[in-house]
Structures are given as structure tokens and as C-alpha cells.
Amino acid sequence: MSAVLEVEGLRTHFFTRSGVVKAVDGVALSLERGRVLGLVGESGCGKSMTGYSIMGLVDEPGRIVEGSIRLEGRELVGLDAEAWRKLRGDRIAMIFQDPMMTLNPVLRIDTQMVEAVRAHHHVTRAAALDRCREALAWVGIPSPDERLRAYPHQFSGGMRQRVAIAIALVNRPALVIADEPTTALDVTIQGQILFEMQRLCRESGAALIWITHDLSVVAGLADEICVMYAGRIVESGPVDAVLDAPLHPYTRGLLESIPSRNAPGRPLAQIPGMAPPLDQLDAGCAFRSRCPRAADACRVAPPVSRPAPARTLRCVRPLA
Amino acid sequence: MAAYALRRLGQSLLVLALMSFLVFVGVYAIGNPIELLVNPEADDAERARAAQALGLDKPLLVQYGVFLLHAAKGDLGRSFVYNIPAIQLILQRLPATLELALTATVIAILIGIPLGLVAGLKPDSWIGRSIMAGSIVGFSLPTFWVGLVLIMVFSVQLGWLPPNGRGATVSLLGVPVSFLTLDGLRHLAMPALNLALLKLSLLIRLTRAGTRETVLQDYVKFARAKGLPMRRVVGVHVLKNIMIPIVTVIGLELGSVIAFAIVTESIFAWPGTGKLLIDSINQLDRPVIVAYLLVIVAIFIVINFVVDVLYSLLDPRVRIGSAAPAH
Amino acid sequence: MRIAADRAPLEDGRAVRAESPWRRFAAEFAQSRLALLGLALLVLLAAVAIAAPWIAPQNPYDLAQLDVLDSRLPPGSESLAGKTYWLGTDDQGRDMLSAILFGLRISLTVGVASTVAALALGLALGLAAAYFGGWLDAAIMRIADIQLSFPAILIALILLAALGQGVGKIIVALVTVQWAYYARTVRSAALVERQKEYVEAAKVLALPEARIVFRHILPNCLPPLIVVATVQVAHAISLEATLSFLGLGLPITEPSLGLLIANGFQYLLSGKYWISFYPGIALLVTIMAINLVADQLRDVLNPRLKR
Numbered sequence: 001m002s003a004v005l006e007v008e009g010l011r012t013h014f015f016t017r018s019g020v021v022k023a024v025d026g027v028a029l030s031l032e033r034g035r036v037l038g039l040v041g042e043s044g045c046g047k048s049m050t051g052y053s054i055m056g057l058v059d060e061p062g063r064i065v066e067g068s069i070r071l072e073g074r075e076l077v078g079l080d081a082e083a084w085r086k087l088r089g090d091r092i093a094m095i096f097q098d099p100m101m102t103l104n105p106v107l108r109i110d111t112q113m114v115e116a117v118r119a120h121h122h123v124t125r126a127a128a129l130d131r132c133r134e135a136l137a138w139v140g141i142p143s144p145d146e147r148l149r150a151y152p153h154q155f156s157g158g159m160r161q162r163v164a165i166a167i168a169l170v171n172r173p174a175l176v177i178a179d180e181p182t183t184a185l186d187v188t189i190q191g192q193i194l195f196e197m198q199r200l201c202r203e204s205g206a207a208l209i210w211i212t213h214d215l216s217v218v219a220g221l222a223d224e225i226c227v228m229y230a231g232r233i234v235e236s237g238p239v240d241a242v243l244d245a246p247l248h249p250y251t252r253g254l255l256e257s258i259p260s261r262n263a264p265g266r267p268l269a270q271i272p273g274m275a276p277p278l279d280q281l282d283a284g285c286a287f288r289s290r291c292p293r294a295a296d297a298c299r300v301a302p303p304v305s306r307p308a309p310a311r312t313l314r315c316v317r318p319l320a
Numbered sequence: 321m322a323a324y325a326l327r328r329l330g331q332s333l334l335v336l337a338l339m340s341f342l343v344f345v346g347v348y349a350i351g352n353p354i355e356l357l358v359n360p361e362a363d364d365a366e367r368a369r370a371a372q373a374l375g376l377d378k379p380l381l382v383q384y385g386v387f388l389l390h391a392a393k394g395d396l397g398r399s400f401v402y403n404i405p406a407i408q409l410i411l412q413r414l415p416a417t418l419e420l421a422l423t424a425t426v427i428a429i430l431i432g433i434p435l436g437l438v439a440g441l442k443p444d445s446w447i448g449r450s451i452m453a454g455s456i457v458g459f460s461l462p463t464f465w466v467g468l469v470l471i472m473v474f475s476v477q478l479g480w481l482p483p484n485g486r487g488a489t490v491s492l493l494g495v496p497v498s499f500l501t502l503d504g505l506r507h508l509a510m511p512a513l514n515l516a517l518l519k520l521s522l523l524i525r526l527t528r529a530g531t532r533e534t535v536l537q538d539y540v541k542f543a544r545a546k547g548l549p550m551r552r553v554v555g556v557h558v559l560k561n562i563m564i565p566i567v568t569v570i571g572l573e574l575g576s577v578i579a580f581a582i583v584t585e586s587i588f589a590w591p592g593t594g595k596l597l598i599d600s601i602n603q604l605d606r607p608v609i610v611a612y613l614l615v616i617v618a619i620f621i622v623i624n625f626v627v628d629v630l631y632s633l634l635d636p637r638v639r640i641g642s643a644a645p646a647h
Numbered sequence: 648m649r650i651a652a653d654r655a656p657l658e659d660g661r662a663v664r665a666e667s668p669w670r671r672f673a674a675e676f677a678q679s680r681l682a683l684l685g686l687a688l689l690v691l692l693a694a695v696a697i698a699a700p701w702i703a704p705q706n707p708y709d710l711a712q713l714d715v716l717d718s719r720l721p722p723g724s725e726s727l728a729g730k731t732y733w734l735g736t737d738d739q740g741r742d743m744l745s746a747i748l749f750g751l752r753i754s755l756t757v758g759v760a761s762t763v764a765a766l767a768l769g770l771a772l773g774l775a776a777a778y779f780g781g782w783l784d785a786a787i788m789r790i791a792d793i794q795l796s797f798p799a800i801l802i803a804l805i806l807l808a809a810l811g812q813g814v815g816k817i818i819v820a821l822v823t824v825q826w827a828y829y830a831r832t833v834r835s836a837a838l839v840e841r842q843k844e845y846v847e848a849a850k851v852l853a854l855p856e857a858r859i860v861f862r863h864i865l866p867n868c869l870p871p872l873i874v875v876a877t878v879q880v881a882h883a884i885s886l887e888a889t890l891s892f893l894g895l896g897l898p899i900t901e902p903s904l905g906l907l908i909a910n911g912f913q914y915l916l917s918g919k920y921w922i923s924f925y926p927g928i929a930l931l932v933t934i935m936a937i938n939l940v941a942d943q944l945r946d947v948l949n950p951r952l953k954r
Contacts, residue, residue, distance in 0.1 A: 055545060089547030096545075101538035106560045106636055115556075116546040151636045167546065335793065453681065456942060460934035462885050464892045465908060465927035472920050483916065572796075579798035583889055587912075598893060601808045609808075616801065624796065 003070075004174050004207040005031045005054070010067035012046075012053045019279040023049040023062065025231035028304070028312070031175070031224070034201060036208045038218030038239065040254070041228035042275055047211045050228070051177045054209075055094050056084040072174055090120040093168035097180040099160035103152035109163060110148035116167050135166040138200060158189035165197065172204060179211045194221050215254055219243055227251050230286035231278060237311035247307060247318040249291050285315070293317045329625070339617045340610075341384065399608045401600070406611035410593055414615070415495045416486055417585070417592030421578045423499060423508060424515035425570065432520045433566070436527020437554065443532060451524060459521035463580065467514045467587040474510060481510050484589035511588040518580055519573055526569060530562035537561075564634050571627035575620045675947045685939025692933055696752040703745040704730060708900070719914065722921050735921040737910060743921060746907055747929050753903040754930065757814065758884035761821035765883075766876055768822060769829025774865070776830065777837035788834070791827035799824040799886060807895045817896055821883050832875050836868035870948040877941035881934045888930055904930045 012024035023046045031037050041047045052058050054069055056076065069076040071091060076084065088094075096102045103112060110129065113136075117128040129148070136144040139162040152160055161181060168176055178197065182190040198221055201208045210221060218225055218239065225243070226236040227250065235248040246252045253271040255261065262268050273290040285302050288294040295317060302314045399406050439451040475483035487504030489496040498504030534540060535558060543553045582594030589595065593612055600608040632638045677683055695702070722735040722743075734743035776784040794802065803820045810816040841864060888905030890896035892912075897903050902910070904926045911922025 057541065057544060085547050085549065087547070088545055094542075094545040096538055096542055098538055102542045104539040104543070104557050104561070106564070107557070115548060115552065119546060119548045119552070153637050164542070456938050457935060460881065460885075460931060460938050462888050462905075462927070462930055462934070464889055465923075465930065468908070468912065468915060468923050468927065471915060472924070476916060476918060476920075575796075576798035576800075579801045582800065582804070583893065586893060597804075601804070601895070609805075613801075613805070617797075620797065 003030050003032050004072060005029070005209075006068070006070040007050075007054065008068045010050065010053060010069065011065045012049055012058055012062055013065050014062035016061055016279070021062075021279045022231050022281055023278055024053055025281070027067075027228075027231075027233050029226055029233065029236065031207045031209065033174075033207055034205045035224065036198065036201060036210060036222045038222030038225045039209055039211045039228060040213065040215060040218055040225060042213055044275060044278065045228045046231040046278070047228050048179050051094065051179050051209065051211055054175075054177060055088055055092060056081075057088075057094075086120065089116055089173075090171045091173050092175045092177065093171070093173040095161075095164050095168050095176065095178040095181045098184045099157050099164055099181075100184070102164050103160055105152055107151075108148070109150055109152065113148070113163075113167055113170060116170055120171055131170055132166070135170040136163070138169060139163075139166045139196060141166070157185050158193070161185060161189075161193060162196075165193075165200075169200060169204065169206070173206055175207045175209070176201070177209045177211070180213070182217070183212070183214075190217075197221075215243070215258060216260075227254070230275060230281060232286065232314060233312070234287065234314045235312070237308070241308070241311065247311070247313050248315050249293050249317075249319060250287050252319060253290075293319075336614075336617055336621060340388075340614055399600075399605050401603050401605045401608075406607035407615075409596065409608055410611045410615050413591060413593045413596050415497065416590060417578060417581050417594060419497055419499060420508070420511055420515060420584065420590060420592060421574065421581050423512040424581075425519065425574060425577055427512055427516040428519040428523050429570065431516075432523030433527050436524040437531055437559070439524065440528040440531025441535065441554065443528070452528065455521040455524040458517055459525075461517065463514060463518055464583050464587055466517055467510070467584060470510045470514055471587070482507055483510075486591055511584050511590050514587070515577060515581060515584045519570075519577060522573065523566070523570070526566055527562060530565060531558060534558050534561050564631065567634060568627055568631050571623060571630065575616075575623050578619065579616065672947065676943055679943045679946075681939050682943030685936040685943075688932065688936035689940060692751065692936065693755065695748060696755050699748040699752045703742075703748045705742040705745040707741040707746045707749055707902075719919055719922070721919070722925075734925045735919075737907075737922045738914065743925055746902065747904070747926050750902055750904040750907050750926060751929055751933065753814075753897065753901055754884050754887065754905070754933070757817060757821070757887050757897075757903065758880050761818045761825065761883045761887075762876055762880045764818065765822040765825035765879070766829050766872070769826040769831075770833050770872070772826065773830035773833030774837055774868075777834045777841060778864070784834075787830065791830050794824075795827045795831075799882075800889065803886060803890055804893070804895060807890060812896070812898045814897060814901060817887055817890065820890075821886060824886070825879055825883065828875055828879060829872065832871050833868050836871055837864050840864045840867045874941060874945045874948055877937060877944055881937040881941065884930070884937075885934055904933075 007030070008028045010024055010027040011022070014021040014023055025046070027046075027050055029037065029039075039047045039050065049058070049062075053064055054071075054076070056079070058064060064077055067077060071087065076087070079087075103109070110132065113132040114125060114128045117123065117131050118125070121128075123131075132148065133144045136147065141147055141159070141162055147155075147159075147163075152163075155163070165181075181197075182193050185193065194217065197208065197210075200206070210218065212218060222239045224237065225239045226233045227242070227248065228234070229250050235242060235246065235251050242251065243255065246255060250271070253269075256269040257271060259268060271290055276286060276289070283301055284299040285291075285294075288298040291298070297316045300316075302316045305313050305315075307313050307318065398404060399409050402409060435451050435455075439448045439455075442448040443452075471483045474481040485507055487498045487507035488501045489498045489504060490500050491497075492500065499508055540553060540557055543557045548557075579594075581590075581592060582597060584590065585592045585594035586598055593615075596608065597612050599605075600612070700706070718736055718738050718740040720732055720736045722733060724732050724735065730742075732742050732744070734747065736742055737746065772787050776787040803824050806820040806823060807816060810819065887896055887903060888908070891903050891905030892909040894909065897906055899906065907926035908923045908930070911919070911924075911926070914920075914922050
């Protein structure tokens, strides 16, 4: 088994003055080399926080309270800060949503790329620059020398995101976590970047977790999908299987509310209500207030079941 | 860039001219210097003669015109009290004031920025909170009272430092400076520290605010995601971003430090232009007051101009502007 | 003030009562114990200052009550008549405690009066600049900018040198030095408000301009103004003290804390520290209390720090 990442029972809680926010409440997933996992959910469901937890970037007042994260067989939870720092940027990398703000506006591109290399490898600046040029070529940026000496504000959003991707890949990590990297870009660039990321991961063998709220992006890109709601994964499995035959009512609700799936001239389907705030979760299924199939049995938190090989589900009244 | 500089220069000269007129008019509205410089027993004829000799009998606008004419030649009148050219008097005392002001600024920077960084990175820790509480105390302390306390403790009780005057000087590039001698440093210590206190609190708060805001930015998170050690994240990524507004503020506040040196010089009898000003106000030595104000205004204008230029050099977004977005 | 949003009703229909903005403001302010301490101190100081004529053991202005033989006594000494000078006496035999109480009164009065006057002036000018725009705006702001680029102490010094001594003149000097802060703050806030849609709507309805300004724009400019005003009271008090210390402020007949400190300066080197030291402490505590309150006000009213 060449699983790059194995997460089990991950719980990341925030201890605030107004109560405990259970941002991530029992997440399990696994990912193999070269595969793409789509982590889908609406805003506030905890998907970004899952990504940060894997990166070890959870700040006070939050922390990982329970669970296991194994990267290439090595346990991450409980590692001290310095050990985790060595992994970040080297074995695991992250790409953020807003390319305008991801790069430091007062530092040159080459400074920001070279430091990513030299933080983990003792090489000369010239050798580091070579690696950076290589990485820029991977993401399709021609004449890298000019670009390297420039400042971020001289680039467009799409370019900046490519640079951010190059920085993430420059040390050839085993796992890349992309947190909604194309949401802030326009649609044509979105398509390009999606395609590039897919190609890069296949070529380098890196595993990719793509965090998004947009199901259509996942459909074209991912091998597997995990649907998150209120801090828990409610359904997961191979992307085609899940999207063709969803088992969880929430997944179906998401699918039905995609505009292109609705017949023209009829009102758009919606999931009624709103997701509950993460500090007001009770013991039962978090979706039951909005679920058309809710029943008394749903007052108890549904356990994780395996309705088929490679599929998981948290529902006691599934669709099939 | 050149057009901008020229425009600013023109504006500055205009401000200088305006200020000179305001200063001239304002100062000449203060009492009658004749009363101070002439023997009280003197009769009217003597007073008239003295007034004529000092040029005080002509109407105001004529006096201003004469003044401008002389000013253009660099002659700002002679001090009524010392009887040497006012500008010379000011320039003689200026190095002492500048030395005090610059030393105070350096002290404030060396202590304030690191403290502000710590307070900004750990705002809720006990050290962060105490730094902030300390800065509120420092901010509230009236400068002159702190000077008094410093004298009380270090001169009267402990006898370590002299309470007034400037120490031995050596010549650096033709300018007498005292910080290169031990005796000079002993005399410089308290006044510089006193003056530094004013800006210390400001710098701590500014640095803390800037740090707090910057640390929340995505590029800091990205820097951490790259696995950079914290000292680089703070020392390069955070610091370079907050330095731009801080340098601007330090530059702009330098003028106010020079002005506030008036108080420190009075307390510690530091022989700078500030003390000269207070004495001149009390003695109604108008040419000196006017010369001081004009020199200060000129210094301010220069500082403002330099800060403007510096800012555009430091921020690459301003310096380079956006090239055509590349795909 | 922004109204706290109603929480969405929970599943079983229970709605949460919307909090009144004042209560929420008070609750947020009270989160800092330091600020509450500052507020308590301020109230105490104000009470003491107002009650000074009645609670001071001695009237320091009444020359008949002074005995020059009692001069320069250290704290805790007794007078011939058996009264204790808790904080010592100054060079004229004045009881320091009484002098401080009366001095506090003057310092606070001058500080608050000048702030209120500067606020009124700055508010009027700032609103006018924002609302009418054009050359009026440019002129007012240009003057404000030039004035703000010079240090307050210098402007005040020259003004006082020209005007002479007296309470009224000090207030004029302080107002001149401060109005620009208010004008600028009000103008920025008003400009932001002016562009909002409800002002367009009011104009379309042909409401009288004065009403638009006072009922709509003004209340939204208040939060930043309150913060600036609070800080400025402390500045004003400090500036007045400094000017008095330099001999250019209040006349000797109405000694503020600054003047008291100045009086005692000459005795410092001979070890009679109390004549300067205790008035200084009173000044310090006053300013610090104001700053503590101002700091918390700024945090509470700052939209950018809201989480």
C-alpha cells in the first residue's frame, strides 16, 4: 500500500470565550501517490481547517485534540514544532486561495522562491535558483529570469497563482494541499490551472487534495471525493460513483443545486435552511434540521458505514 | 519623478515664504524690546535714537520688506542681546540640538521596534500585555517630569550622571559633537533618554499594531507553509512590511523631536537652540526668534521632502508601478 | 451605532433578543479591567477636583492662611497650629496637598474646555469641508495639513509668546493646536457617509441639507470623534503643563499642576523633591487614566479589529 496520507479520527477544536468550536470533528481519509482527492463542502464546514491541521498550521485558540495523521508512514500529530516545520514546504505543501495576498508584496519573486528551497536544503543560492527556474518551467512560465527579478504586483492573478504553485512544488513534496486556489481567478484561467495541476501531479507522483465548494471542479479533476458537512465527512468514495449515485441526502442536495443540472424555466433546487454554527452542534446528525429524510433515529450521531468497498457514509437513512 | 520633485520643491518654497511672513508678523506683535535694552532712566530722545538704530521706528510692512531683502542675502538681523548675527547664533547652537534629537531617535528605534515586535507577536501573553501597559505609562508621563525624576535619581541620589550641561566635544567633519567622548556621553545620557521616551511609546504602539495586522496576512501564512523558520518569517517577511510606514513616521516625527528638545534643553540646561528660543522669548530678542523659526521651518521642509522620496524608494509598488500584466 | 444583528432563530423557533447598542458597547468596554480602572480613577479625580474648595485642608490662594515659617517642610511634618502637611509645603508655606487639589482643578478645566472648544470648531469645519467640497474643502484641509505638520508645542509657544499669559489665552492656543485633528477625522468619516445610499435617498426626497447633515451624517461620525477627543484631553492637559513649566502658560495666581512642578524645580538639587514630585504624580495619574480609557474606546470602536 503506497498511501501517502492516512488520516483517522481527526478532531481540531477551537477553545474560544463563547464556547468550543468543533471545526473538524472526526475526519478520516486516505490518499495514494499521484491521486487527486476533492474535499468538498460549503463555507464553514471545516474543509480548510482540515487542510491546516494536516499542515500543522492550526493556531491558538485551536489545536488538534485527537486523531492521527500519517504522512508517508510517519505520525504527525504530537510532533514538536521544529519537526513539523521541516516537513512543511518540503514533504507537504499548501496553496492558498487569494494569489494577490499570498506573495509578499515587498519581496522579489526570486527571494521568495529561493528561501523556500534553502529553508530545507543546504545548497548555494545559484543552485537554488536553478531549481526555481525548473519549477517555473513546470508551471508554464516562460523566460523565468525576468520574472524572478520582478515583484508580485507586476503580475496578473493567474501568474501569481502559478508562481505560488511553483513554490509549492519546488521541493517535490509528496502531498500538495490546494485550498480553493482558483476561486479568486476568472473562469478561463481556472480551467488552465486545473489542467496544469492535474498534469503536474501525475508527472511528479505527488498526491493532491483539492479543497473547494464547487462540485463541477471536482468532477473534472479528482479521482476521489470527500463531502464534508459541519466538521465531519458525510460521504466519500471514487468520484464517479459518488456523483452518479450519491447516498447521502446532502450530497444529492448539492448535486441538485448546481444550476446546469436544473431544467430551464423552473425554480432552482436548494437545500433549505443554513448550516449550523460550529459551536452549537449537538449529539445527533448535524444535517437533520435540513434533511428531507430526517427521522428520530437521526438524533444519534450516525456512525461511519461502508456501503461498498472504497465508499464511506455517515447516514442511517441513506438514499439507496 | 523629476516633475514631482520640482513641484514639491516649489510648494515648499511657498510654504517657507508664507511662514516667514506669519512668523515675522506674530513675533513683532510681542511687547516692546526697547524697554529691555535701554536704560529705564533713559529719556524719550534716547529711546528714539535707540529705536532708529535698531530699525524699529519704521512701519511694519517696511520692516518686513527690509527683513526679506536681508534674508535673501542670508542676513536675518543681529541679536538684540548678544549683538552677533542671529543666524550665526542659531547655527552655532544647532549641532547640540541635532545631536540630542538624533541620539534620542536612535535610542527610541533600538528599544521600541524590538519591544513592539514582541508585543505584536504575542499580544495576549503577559509580556505582550506588560509592554503595552508600559507604553501607556510612557505615553502618559509628561516629558519634563520624567526629566526631573531622572535628575532626582541619577544626579541627586546616586550621583552617577551630571544634571546639566553638555560634555566635552570633538570635531567631526568640522562640527562639534560630544557623543565621541566619555564625558560627552555622560552628559548626553539623561537628556537623550528623556527625549527618547516621547517617541518610544509611539514606536512600540505603531510596531505592535503593524505587526498584529501583518501577521494575519496570507503571505505570512504562506511563508510559514513553506516551512520557513520563525525568525525569518518575522525578521524578513513581517519586518520589511511594517518598516515602510514606520520609517515614514520616524522621519516625520523627527521634526517634532527637534521641537520638543526645547523642553529637555530647558530642564538639563543643554546648550542648544531650544534653550536659546526660550531665553529669547523671555528677553524679546526678536531677530533670534525669527531666525530660529525660519531655520526650523526649513529643516521641517527638508525632512518632509526626504521622507516623501524615501517612501517612494522603499515601497516597490510605488517605485516600480505596475508593468503591463503578464500572462 | 450599528445595531447588533438578530441571531437567526434556532430550530425550535426560539428567537434571541437583539441587544441594545449601548449595552453591547458597555459590555465590550468592560472587557478590559485596566480600562475600568482608568474610568474609576477619572471619576474619582473629577469628583475631587470639583470638590476641591470644600475638601482641601487649606486654601492655597489665601495669603492670610500661609505662614512662611512653614515653608519647605517635608511630607508628614506638622505645622505650628498642629495640622499635618501630608505632602509637605512649598517655598511659600503652601500645603502641597491643597495646592495639588486646586492645581488639578485648573488642569482638568483647561484640558476639558479646550478640547470641547476644539471639538466644536473642528466638527463644524470638518463637516463643512466634507459636505460642500470644492475649494472650501481644499482650503480647510490645506491649512489643517500645514498646521499638523508642525509640532504642537512650537505653535503653542509662539502663540503664547505673542498673546501673553492667562487662562483664556492658553485655551486659545490649545484650540488652535488641536482643531485640525477633529476636522480631519470628521471630514473622513463624513465623506464615507456622504457616499452611502441613504444620503442620496434623502437628497432625492429634497430633505433640507441641514437635516441630512445633522440627523444622518453626524451620528455616524461620532465614534472616531469620541476616541480622538478622549486622547486629546490628555494631550491638552500635558501640553498645558509643559507650557506652564516653561513659564509661558498660566499665570502664577492660577497655578496648574505644571506650574507647581516648575516652582519646585529649583529645589530639586537640594533634595527637596516633594515640591515637584507630587504634583507630577497627580499629573501622571490623570493622564494615564485618560489614556487607559481612550485605548479601550479605540479598540471597541474600531471596526477593523472586529473578529
